[in-house]
Structure formats: structure tokens, C-alpha cells
Amino acid sequence: MAYQLAAKVRDLTPYDPIEGNYRIRLDANESFLTPPAWLQREMEEGIRQAMFNRYPDPKAEKVCRLFAQYYGIGEELVTAGNGSDELIMLIAAALLEKGDKVVTVLPDFSMYAFYSALSEVEVVEAQKRDDLTIDVDALIETVQQTGARALIFSNPCNPTSLGVEAEEVRRLVRSVPSCLVVLDEAYMDFWDQSLLNEVEQYDNLLILRTCSKAFGMAALRLGFAVANPTLTKALHAVKSPYNVNSLTQGAGAAVLGHPDYLRECVGKIVASRDDLYQKMKPIVDGWQDAYIAVPRTNFVHIRTPDAKRLFEGLKAEGIAVRLIAGGLRICAGTSQENQEVARVLAAL
Numbered sequence: 001m002a003y004q005l006a007a008k009v010r011d012l013t014p015y016d017p018i019e020g021n022y023r024i025r026l027d028a029n030e031s032f033l034t035p036p037a038w039l040q041r042e043m044e045e046g047i048r049q050a051m052f053n054r055y056p057d058p059k060a061e062k063v064c065r066l067f068a069q070y071y072g073i074g075e076e077l078v079t080a081g082n083g084s085d086e087l088i089m090l091i092a093a094a095l096l097e098k099g100d101k102v103v104t105v106l107p108d109f110s111m112y113a114f115y116s117a118l119s120e121v122e123v124v125e126a127q128k129r130d131d132l133t134i135d136v137d138a139l140i141e142t143v144q145q146t147g148a149r150a151l152i153f154s155n156p157c158n159p160t161s162l163g164v165e166a167e168e169v170r171r172l173v174r175s176v177p178s179c180l181v182v183l184d185e186a187y188m189d190f191w192d193q194s195l196l197n198e199v200e201q202y203d204n205l206l207i208l209r210t211c212s213k214a215f216g217m218a219a220l221r222l223g224f225a226v227a228n229p230t231l232t233k234a235l236h237a238v239k240s241p242y243n244v245n246s247l248t249q250g251a252g253a254a255v256l257g258h259p260d261y262l263r264e265c266v267g268k269i270v271a272s273r274d275d276l277y278q279k280m281k282p283i284v285d286g287w288q289d290a291y292i293a294v295p296r297t298n299f300v301h302i303r304t305p306d307a308k309r310l311f312e313g314l315k316a317e318g319i320a321v322r323l324i325a326g327g328l329r330i331c332a333g334t335s336q337e338n339q340e341v342a343r344v345l346a347a348l
């Protein structure tokens, strides 16, 4: 009999980000800031020092140490990944077993369900409330009733830009002691409800962070998992030994070595996000059945039955945003870009 692809991959198609030429790209939640010339030089120097004939440092010690210093946590709690995306795949493939259940909360980041399905882990999809907030009590009940081995969600959330406050997340983690809670804090640099500094107090908490959003390093592919030493040891044991290449480690160390610069980036992005929200709010308030929540990330999410038409209208004007979760997800850009997207939306 001829070779057959495994059933689980037969109908998959490659991930395809929005195509075409756009004058304004606000669709991928990237940073609008590019590194200044002095930092580019330091990154290039970091790359130049890489030993090209040798395998990279399997522990990525320097970037892990600098990351830990930036957040004031112990470096022994940190694992580096080829983007946090790789870490999501690793958690699904290695910390869970075929037939285990993992709970996701819809709408949320699509990669959780994708990698879980690839690992033949059963995905239990809990729903958010109609206003897209998470009902923590209902979620605890879902985890308990299904006997799930893991729960994964983003906080604050991509795509809703809504957040669950730290006290509620604590209560959630403590209420499901036999379930691994994977807390994806990809956007927590833009909000102040992180559990990063207390992660060691929990047996069942694993936090994900990334350099792709707040730090403007999406091209590097560098993300981190933070968890107690037992979980961290397991992650180190199961990861691909050389998962973070030397170029990324070299350039990443240069960036992470400048905490003041990173804080400045976060401040500028938060200011732009607030500016985008201020511009969009009066426009959205003028539409029927439309709603924009106070954003906790670097993007706004506008719920509206008219989303598809607005998305196409923006596209026709050369502006890329994301059509998702019953609305538009628009990333904060430069002040001119924010101005322009607001102008076009108001005209539409």
C-alpha cells in the first residue's frame, strides 16, 4: 500500500499570515519600534561573536540570566525557547500524554488547540462570557469535571485585549492543584497583573513570556518559560538540546542587556495603545451594537457585527488589521498610523 500521511496532519495547511502589500501593518501585534542604531551595532557584535562551527549553548544561559534580572526572578526558573511558540508545542508534546485533556478558553490564541491536537491531546473548549471575559468559577468547574491535566490561556488575552486580575488567577491556580496551569503572559509587559514573581510558590504553574511583542524582537524568535525548579528541569530535559540558535542568543543578549531601553519601549507602546484607544472609543461608541473594551495589551479589540465590511474597507485602503473573535483586532502603531486607521474607520 502507498504511503499515507498520518490522519492528524492530512488536512492541515501551512500557517499563512495576511498576504499582499499594505502601507500600514497593524495585524500581527508586533512592536512598531525598531532598534536604534547603537543597539543594532551591539546586536551585530553579539552575532559576530557567535562561534559558527560550534553548537549553541543548550541552556542559553546568558539570555536566561538577563531575562531573569530584568524581571527580578531566579534564573534557575527560566527556560529559553525558539519563540514561546516552540514552548507551547513542547508543553503539549512532552508534559502531556496522548488522551490527556487540556482546557482552552475560547476565543484565545489558536496555537494552544493546534499543538494540543498535533500531540493527540484532547482539547476541551470552555467558552468565555458574551462580553468575552473569563468566568473563573466556571473554568475551575470545567477543569475539575473533565479531570484535565492542563489548562492554557493568555492573560491579558490575545485577541480580546481583556485581562484577568492577578488575585483571580491565583485563586484559579490554587483551585486546580492537580492541573498544570499554563499562563501565557505574552502581553503582560503592558499590564501589571503578572504572577511571574511568585511562580515558585506553585507546583502547577508555568508562565510563558516572549521578546516578540513588548521588546520588538519578533524576528529573533526568543521566548521564555518560567516555573518552579521541578517543572523547569523537566522542560530542560525534554526540549531539543540546541533549540535557540547562537545568532538569536547573541543578538538577544544585546537587547536584554539594556533594561532601561526595554522599559522605554514598553512605555512608548503603552502610550501608543492608549492613544489608539482614545481615538477609537468615540468612533466605536457612535456605531450600533459595537463595543471596545479598555485594552490591556498592545492592541485594541472592537466587537461589531460590521467587522467583515470594515476589515475589507481597511484592506482596500492598504491597512492590514485582523478579523477575529467577532470583531477587529488592531495593533498600536506610530501616532501617524493610529491617526490614519482611525480616519479610515470613521469614514467607513
Ligand SMILES: *Cc1c(COP(=O)(O)O)cnc(C)c1O
Binding pocket: 029, 082, 083, 084, 085, 086, 109, 154, 158, 184, 186, 209, 210, 211, 212, 213, 218, 221, 222, 223
Ligand atoms: C504572539 C504570541 C505568542 C508567540 O510569541 P513568540 O514568542 O513570537 O512565539 C504567544 N502567545 C500569545 C498569546 C501571542 O499573542
